[in-house]
Amino acid sequence: MRRNSRNPVLSDKAFTGFDLAAGERPMTVSGTIFKSYILLAVLGLAAIATWVAMFDVAIAQLFLQYYWVLLLGALGVAILTVFKRQWAAYTSGLYALLEGSLLGGISWLFEAQYGGIVFQAILLTFGVLIVMLTLYTSRIITVTQKFRSVVIMGTGAVMLLYLGSWILGFFGVNIGFLHDSSIFGIVFNLFVIVLAALNLLLDFDFIERGAQSGAPKYMEWYSAFGLMVTLIWLYLEILRLLSRSRRR
Template sequence: MESRNPVLSGDLFQNAAVGGYEGVAASTMSIQGTTVKTGLLLAITVATALISWEKIPQGEMAFGWLIGGAIVGLIVGLITSFKPTLAPFTAPLYAAAQGLFLGGLSVIAEMKFPGIALQAIMATFGVFAAMLILYATRTIQATPGLVKFLSIAILGIMLTYLCSFILSFFGMSIPFLREPSPIGIGIGLFITGVAAFTLILDFHQIEELSNQGAPKSMEWYGAFGLMVTLIWLYIEILRLLMLIASYAQSNE
């Protein structure tokens, strides 16, 4: 069963596992090792987010931090995706860049809706914990049906965001996508749900790769893939909360 996270490709990991790693515990990927490395990447992301948060308390340079972090994160993320063996070096850099991006994004959101960033952080960790428990207890499993549904949903979301980005250059937008309306909030809930369920596929993929004896260095790549989903989830939750807050304000 392959994860639909673009950076967690089953074929890629299986190819990396070829070479006699099986049975050599010290040289193989483990769930525990991936968990530790995910924690390290998360700590780096939080640290750099706090740096950007503290340096731009009034938001004057928030846009610069946001764009700079996003560009560097995109470039490093693509490099890591195409060259997974570099993950031990590029994954921390990706986490640092994304931390600056998320810090800038959170400052902008906080300026409009005080307290919303903390709510988004708590919700993200809450959803992550819930999905981990649901997966660990096998309440939700990475079934073929779930994989197929999420594959179609993620592709649709990516294409929608791409179209929205292109249309923005012409002063146009996709109806309801970012509008603080019941339909806009419903769309936001759906996208957030897709991001949340992608975690289930990531957990499954990491477990499978560990059982298959992938190289230990690939723990960094597994942690990188999980961070990609977590960052996406935080952004979608923050956007959803802003839509709900805007809608509530407009109806006061």
């Protein structure tokens, strides 16, 4: 039975509307893993380059003034990738480069305030990845339609809240618990981290079903892109939680 999903990046609709051309190889799990390594390497190298550059005061000031260019650029490339998944082999790398540059600057700013926080966030992010991968491969947690729907609805609600907070910020309205170090704010942050971790299970399921359905080879890049997006979200949420705990 066909299963529907509202996830804009890794949705079931991504596996519809195509046929393999003669001689075209299908998507594989191992191929997706390899491409995930490539994208994470590009992301990491871009982040390190920006991190090192930020020690120059002039560059740090430029980043603070024009970080939104990287943000909008990454968002634009992400949207293009979602709607033109055939281009994922090219757009996913560009996204990793832009997002890595943005993350490098953001991480440097956090590290300047809270020494050691970035290393902790990276370790925790990959720790969560390993735990969720173990839970998925051992089938301790099974991704069902109901599970998928709950995670997607929760993710959508959080994204709408973040979007609303961003818009309200232009009018001087601040949703306190999204930014402060209150108990409620920390609990909410933990909830979002759990939600991001559960999205990793959806990513693994998407990759596995794509390989089983004989999706085209370019879907390896698209699937790796989706996994990278989730890991970036998870890292940022962990970074926020650690910074909140330091402020208490």
